[in-house]
Amino acid sequence: MYAVHNQPHVLEILQGYKVGELSPEEPSLPAPGDPYAGDPPRHPALKVNSLKPFNAEPPAELLTENYRTPNQLFFKRNHLPVPAVDPASYRLRVEGPGGRALALSLAELKSRFPKHEVTVTLQCAGNRRAEMSCVRPVKGLEWGVAAISTARWGGARLRDVLAHAGYAEEEEEAGERHVCFEGLDKDQSGAAYGASIPYRTAMGRGAEVLLAYEMNGEELPRDHGYPLRVVVPGVVGARHVKWLGRVSVSGEESPSHWQRNDYKGFSPAVDWDTVDFTTAPAIQELPIQSAITEPAPGATVPPGELTVKGYAWSGGGRGVVRVDVSLDGGRTWRVAELTGEEQRPGRAWAWRLWCLTAPVPPDCAALDIVCKAVDASYNVQPDTAAPIWNLRGVLSNAWHRVRVTVAED
Ligand SMILES: Nc1nc2c(c(=O)[nH]1)N[C@H]1C(S)=C(S)[C@@H](COP(=O)(O)O)O[C@H]1N2
Ligand SMILES: [Mo]
Secondary structure (H helix, E strand, C coil): CCHHHCCHHHHHHHHCCCCCCCCCCCCCCCCCCCCCCCCCCCCCCCEEEECCCCEEECCHHHHCCCCCCCCCCCCEECCCCCCCCCCCCCCEEEECHHHCEEEECHHHHHHHCCEEEEEEEEECCCCCHHHHHHHCCCCCCCCCCCCEEEEEEEEEEHHHHHHHHCCCCCCCCCCCCEEEEEEEEECCCCCEEEEEEEHHHHHCCCCCCEEEEEECCEECCHHHCCCCEEECCCECHHHCCCCEEEEEEECCCCCCHHHHCCCECCCCCCCCCCCCHHHCCECCECCCEEEEEECCCCCEECCCEEEEEEEEECCCCCCEEEEEEECECCCCCEECEEECCCCCCCCCCCCEEEEEEEECCCCCCEEEEEEEEEECCCCECCCCCHHHCCCCCCCCCCCEEEEEEECCC
């Protein structure tokens, strides 16, 4: 099921369970079908990180060509085969209070609840993991800087659907509750992908968590959760459950592996022998992030003038207030120009793109370009990855560095 498990250290573990070998006279077993045979076609420009399950990011320079990422280029992060969902028989199961449950068809979701649209950036917790693994190896897919993308999503507000099911707006004394989501993508044991968010994230006044059926004005593509996915503005990608099958409210977080035993941050002191996943909170709102998308690392740039481009984004609706860029490894700085939509304070769910055009210092053979962003709470990025290293390589948000060569005049 997971091609990523086809590795020496996994085969070594499996060796301990080997019971014997089939005799050559034994009739051969039917070859198991490829569980990924029904996956949709994908854009050839995507850089594939893992084919089965499908994980891919666009080339960095294409990422910032558009404020809203075209659906075909939007990064894709699947843990399992893409399920084939029949839109006519599809029902979203919403568990209401007191054991009552709703089964909502797509037509009902579209007609009963006002359509809400919001532009949201989605970032995987593992974005920029490759840089963290340069410090020390980590376990996870080697994402570059493009496991992040932005779309205009359209759908019903989760708040409206939960209210329809009988849930009240967040009450002060309600105690800790969680909204749990289950996908229709399942592993061989029948376990579905799942995740949860705090109740207040879903039900707080003005909450914009969506059950989305549209992405950039188009029907939700299969890779992105057709026919329905959760979009949780300002929160890590892992909670935006795709191919949504079931919603429930619980006093506990989702029991899913991906909620309880993954997508958490740890100290650099913690390794695979000492890690205890119960000791760290699940990642929800992400920290301030930025990266350079142009020029590419190792590129040769002409002398004279240089244009640097990139993105910056922060979780929790905290807008980006500034991006600083250095051409000399962080000794001197310039302020980049922010482009793209400026969203409302506290609801800045989407990234800003940025751009800086600056003179290349004369007699300079190489440039060490650095970017760092500041969010509305004046949170900043750490200057290096080593102090934030963690065994799963998540939350990698150090200053981004790109070294280039300057061509001779
Ligand atoms: N059902 C389901 N939902 C899922 C996942 C998944 O594998 N199955 N992956 C999660 C992760 S880790 C991320 S980063 C985002 C990626 O969304 P995208 O593929 O639309 O970019 O989906 C999330 N939702
Ligand atoms: Mo992710």
